[in-house]
Amino acid sequence: xxxxxxxxxxxxxxxxxxxxxxxxxxxxxxxxxxxxxxxxxxxxxxxxxxxxxxxxxxxxxxxxxxxxxxxxxxxxxxxxxxxxxxxxxxxxxxxxxxxxxxxxxxxxxxxxxxxxxxxxxxxxxxxxxxxxxxxxxxxxxxxxxxxxxxxxxxxxxxxxxxxxxxxxxxxxxxxxxxxxxxxxxxxxxxxxxxxxxxxxxxxxxxxxxxxxxxxxxxxxxxxxxxxxxxxxxxxxxxxxxxxxxxxxxxxxxxxxxxxxxxxxxxxxxxxxxxxxxxxxxxxxxxxxxxxxxxxxxxxxxxxxxxxxxxxxxxxxxxxxxxxxxxxxxxxxxxxxxxxxxxxxxxxxx
Numbered sequence: 001x002x003x004x005x006x007x008x009x010x011x012x013x014x015x016x017x018x019x020x021x022x023x024x025x026x027x028x029x030x031x032x033x034x035x036x037x038x039x040x041x042x043x044x045x046x047x048x049x050x051x052x053x054x055x056x057x058x059x060x061x062x063x064x065x066x067x068x069x070x071x072x073x074x075x076x077x078x079x080x081x082x083x084x085x086x087x088x089x090x091x092x093x094x095x096x097x098x099x100x101x102x103x104x105x106x107x108x109x110x111x112x113x114x115x116x117x118x119x120x121x122x123x124x125x126x127x128x129x130x131x132x133x134x135x136x137x138x139x140x141x142x143x144x145x146x147x148x149x150x151x152x153x154x155x156x157x158x159x160x161x162x163x164x165x166x167x168x169x170x171x172x173x174x175x176x177x178x179x180x181x182x183x184x185x186x187x188x189x190x191x192x193x194x195x196x197x198x199x200x201x202x203x204x205x206x207x208x209x210x211x212x213x214x215x216x217x218x219x220x221x222x223x224x225x226x227x228x229x230x231x232x233x234x235x236x237x238x239x240x241x242x243x244x245x246x247x248x249x250x251x252x253x254x255x256x257x258x259x260x261x262x263x264x265x266x267x268x269x270x271x272x273x274x275x276x277x278x279x280x281x282x283x284x285x286x287x288x289x290x291x292x293x294x295x296x297x298x299x300x301x302x303x304x305x306x307x308x309x310x311x312x313x314x315x316x317x318x319x320x321x322x323x324x325x326x327x328x329x330x331x332x333x334x335x336x337x338x339x340x341x342x343x344x345x346x347x348x349x
Contacts, residue, residue, distance in 0.1 A: 002014055002190055002191065002192050002193075002224060003164070003166075003190050003191055003192065004016060004192070005121040005165055005166070005167055005191075005192055006121070007048050007072035007074065007093045007094045007120075007121060008071075008072035008093045009072075010047055010048060010071070010072050012048075012121075012167060012192045012224050012225045013167075013191070013192030013224045016224070017250070017251055018218065018223060018224060018225060018226060018245055018250055018251065019047035019048055019224070019225040019226070020045060020046060020047050020048075020225075020226055020227075020228075020238055020241035020242050020245065021046065021047065021048045021049065021050060021074075021194075021225060021226065021227045021241075022041055022046050022049060022050070022227060022228075022234040022235075022237045022238050022241075023049070023050040023051070023052070023076065023227070023234065024037050024038060024041075024049065024050070024051050024052070024234065025037075025234060027058070028051045028052055028053060028054075028058035028061050028062070028065075029055070029057040029058045029060075029061045030061075031061050031064045031065055031068075034051065034061070034065055035065055035068040035069060037234065038065070038068075038069045038071070038073075039068070039069065040235060041234060041235060041238055042069070042070055042071055044235050044238045044239055044242070045238050045239075045242045045253065046071060046238045047071060047072075047225075048071060048072050048073075048074060048093075048225065049069070049071055049072070049073055049074070050073070050074040050075075050076050050096060050227075051065070051073060051074070051075060051076060052076050053075045053076060053077055053083050053084075053086075053087050054078075054083075055083070056082075056083065056086060058083075059075070059083050059086035059087045059090055060086065060090055061090075062075060062087055062090040062091055062092055063090040063091050066090075066091045072093035072094065073091075073092055073093050073094075074092065074093065074094040074095060074096055074123065075087035075088075075092040075094075075095045075096070076095075076096045077095055077096065077097050077102075078097075078098065078101055079101055079102065079103075080102075081102050081103065081107035081108070081110055081111050084097060084102075084111045084114070085110060085111060085114045088111075088114045088115060088117075088118055088120065089114075092120065093120055094120050094121040094122070094123060094167075095111070095115065095120070095121075095122055095123070096122075096123040096125050097111065097122060097123070097124070097125070098124070098125050098126060098130050098154065099124065099154045099157045099158065100126075100130060100132050100150070100154060101130060105157065108157055108158070108161075109161050112158055112161040112163050113161065115163065115165065116161075116163050116165075119165060120165065121165045121166065121167050122158060122163070122165065122166055122167070123166075123167040123168070123169060123194060124151060124154045124155055124158065124166060124167070124168050124169070125169045125171070125194075126147060126150050126151040126154060126169070126170050126171075127170070127171040127172065127198045128142045128147065128171075128172045128173060128174070128177070128198070130150075131146045131147055131150045132146075132150045132153065135149050135150045135153075142172075142177075143177065144177060144180040144181040144184055145184075147170050147172065147177070147181045148170065148181055148184045148185050148188070151168055151170050151185060152185075152188060152189075155168060155189065155191070164191075166191045167191060167192045167193070167194050167224075167225070168185065168189060168191050168192070168193055168194065169193065169194035169195070169196065170182055170185055171196050171197065171198035171229075172197070172198060173197065173198050173199040173200065173209075175197060175209050175212050175213045178197050178198075178213045179212075179213060179216055179217060182195065182217050182222055182223070183217070183220065183222060186220075186221075186222040192224035192225065193222060193223055193224055193225075194223075194224070194225045194226070194227070195213075195214045195217055195218070195222070195223040195225070195226045195227075196210070196213075196214065196226060196227040196228065196229050197209045197210050197213035197214065197229060198229055199229065200213075200228070200229045200230060201230075201231060202230070202231045202232065203230055203231070203232045203236065206228070206229065206230040206231065206232070207228070207230070207240055210228040210229065210230075210240065210244075211240075211244060214226050214228065214241075214244060215244055215248065218244075218245075218248055218250070219248070226241055226244070226245075227241070228240045228241045228244070252289035253289075254281070254286070254287045254288070254289065255281050255286060255287075255288060255289070255290050255291070255292055255344065256289075256290070256291045256292070257274060257277065257278050257281070257291075257292050257293075257294065258291060258292070258293050258294070258305060258308065259273075259274040259293070259294040259295065260294075260295045260296045260297075260304075262296050263296070265296060265297040266296035266297060266314065267296070267297070267314055267315055267316040267317070268296065268314035268315075268316075268317075268319065268333055268336075270294055270295070270296045270314065273294050273312075273314075273336060273337065274294045276337050277292065277294060277337060277340060277341070280337065280341050281341075281344070284341070284345075286344055286345070286348060288344070288347060288348045290309040290310065290344070290347055291307070291308045291309050291310075292308060292309065292310050292311060292340070292344065293305035293308035293310070293311030293312070294311070294312060295311060295312065295313045295314065296313075296314050297313060297314060297315070298313050298315070298320070302320070302322040302325045302326070302327060306322075306324065306325030307324065307325070308322075308323075308324070309323065309324065309347060310322075310323055310340065310343050310344060310347065311323070312331065312336055312340060314333075317332070317333050318330050318331060318332055318333055319331050319333065319336050321339065321340070321343065323343075
């Protein structure tokens, strides 16, 4: 079993729920805009937030940010050990470093001792752009062996100062390399593993890469906390991450709409109906954990989708409403959306 660490009150590792993280894209020293973004992320299900700390004013801002938010905050540090120490003093619930770019062992030691004093986790983060030169030479490039060995060496650098409040991540923009590296890493450590596909890209490509790279590992039992990296609004990272866990049956995240791909039997506009129902659910902030089926015909309706809590099976100009495979009544096509929303709301009571 993986070791358990705590970011504030949030447990990561062991049998704890897999948590979903994101990172702000505001200037951290701009307290108001950073707090506003974090609160928006909280509303859509963010468990842990990370902020960039490229300068002292960003480290100092953490104290004020922490007063206004409700979730743990991780300070993301590169190069300057003093920024890590300042972030810790100002209330960060954890830090993310790559010990390899911090400098001398003495500087790493100072960070570790500061974390030890507050008993906060250190995430050792290694990615394909930060592999130690010695491992690139030894293993002939950036690959699963150089990534894993670089991560292990960074862990040992912290452990030698008698500290094991550690989370580890290996991230690659190559989905296959990312998968192999994390599978290999998981067999060598008992620390919690943070998953993500780094530089996954824009919305559509990023979702595809992350779904394969993160989902595949979780199905193998690897991963304790995740970030879906998208070149998009951080809110989308949380929504996708939470839906990913929902579809893996690990955490609920509101209504789950299933709909058929349509075929020559379809007599009503399933694409339109699915999008409209989905839109209404978001608009009316319906968050009950139920499955809603929007199906084109009786074959895909109460047959294949009989486990759905609520569903419709389309016919010509009408649809059959069903619940758990049981036929309830017919609905005229123009009333389908309103009627199914009514049924969804009933189920929320």
